[in-house]
Amino acid sequence: MNALELPVIRDPRVEHADIAAWLQSLGGPVWLILEGEDTRRCRVVTTLLHGNEPSGTLALHRWLMSGPRPRTRLAVLLANVHGALSHPLFTHRHTVDGRDLNRCFRAPFEGPSGALARAIAHDLAALVPELVVDLHNTSGNGPAFAVATRRHPVIEALAGRFCERLVVTDLRLGSLMELPHEMPALADCPVFTLECGGALQPEAREVAEGLFRLLSDCLDPAALSSIPYLEVLVHPLRVELRPGASVVYAREPRPGVDLTLWARIDEHNRGVTQPDARLGWLGERGVACLTARDGLGRERVDELLEARDGRLHARRPLRLFMATTNSEIARSDCLFYAVSAVSEGSLR
Known part of the structure; x- marks a missing residue:
C-alpha cells in the first residue's frame, strides 16, 4: 500500500x-x-x-x-x-x-x-x-x-x-x-x-x-x-428544475410557483407510481419548468411526465427513487430519479 x-x-x-x-x-x-x-x-x-x-x-x-x-x-x-x-x-x-x-x-x-x-x-x-x-x-x-x-x-x-x-x-x-x-x-x-x-x-x-x-x-x-x-x-433519468424555476411542497397548489410538489412525494419511493397518481401541481410554464436528460444529453422529460388540468402526472408506470421533500436539495440537486417500471433484468 x-x-x-x-x-x-x-x-x-x-x-x-x-x-x-x-x-x-x-x-x-x-x-x-x-x-x-x-x-x-x-x-x-x-x-x-x-x-x-x-x-x-x-x-x-x-x-x-x-x-x-x-x-x-x-x-x-x-x-x-x-x-x-x-x-x-x-x-x-x-x-x-x-x-x-x-x-x-x-x-x-x-x-x-x-x-x-x-x-x-x-x-x-x-x-x-x-x-x-x-x-x-x-x-x-x-x-x-x-x-x-x-x-x-x-x-x-x-x-x-x-x-x-x-x-x-x-x-x-x-x-x-x-x-x-x-x-x-x-x-x-x-x-x-x-x-x-x-x-x-x-x-x-x-x-x-x-x-x-x-x-x-x-x-x-x-x-x-x-x-x-x-x-x-x-438508465434512470434525473428530473431537475430548469434554471430559475421555483418549487414548494404542499398539500394544495401554491399560486405564483412553477411547481408545487405533493408534501409527501417521498411516499412514491416505494412501489410503482401509476399514471393516475397526482405528483403535484404545475404553474403557467407547465412541464417546461422541468428537465430530464439522459446519459447522451437528450431531453426525455416528456416521456416521463405530463400535465393534466394543471396537475403533474407520470405518463406511464414509473419507479421513482430519491424523491425528496427538502426544497433546498430539490433546487440544488434534483427532484427525483425515474425509470420505467418494467425492469431490464433481475437476479435470483
Missing part, C-alpha cells in the same frame, strides 16, 4: 460514546484502517460524503465499539466531518462555503471540496482495493437500494443482501462511484453506492451495520449464495 494523502488512524479504538465528541476527536477527513486477518487484501467503505447522511457513521461508531477484527484489511473513510459537525449535527450536506463533495470526483477538482475529492481518489488508488462501497442516506424516506455504473457479480451479490433494487446508471455527475471510469488504477474494482434509506429511519442504520458485519465476517463476497430477488433497473 502506497502513502495516503489524508490522515490515517490505524486499528482505531472508540474512546467517546457520544458520536459528536468522537467526530470532534477525528479532526476532519480521515481514514480508519483495520488491518484484519488477511493484510494482502483490502476493502474500502466510504461514508459521510454528505454531512446530513449519518447512518454509515452511526453504524461505524457502534461497530468499532465492539472491537472487531475483519477478515481482510478494511479502510473506512469519514469524509465530510466538518459538514456533519456544523450545527445542528448531521443536518448540513456540506459546509456553508463548500460544494457537494459527491459531485467533485472529476477534473478540474476546483476549490477545497475538489481538492478533498482528488485526495480521496488518490488514496483509493493507493489502497488497491478489491471492493469499494459508498454508504449514503436517501434524500427522502424510502427503502434501501444500490446504485452502480455497471453490472458486476460482486456488486450484485452484496447489493442483494441489503436491498431489493439495483439501479445501473449511465449518468455522469462527478460522484465517487464513477472513479473506475476515470482512473485506470480502479478500472477493475467493483464500486457501488448503497443508499441505506432515509436519515431518520432506524432501518437505515441496520443496513449500514449489516454491511460492516458482513465485510468483517465474509472472506469472499463474490461467493455469496442464496441471493434474494434483486430487481435491476437501468
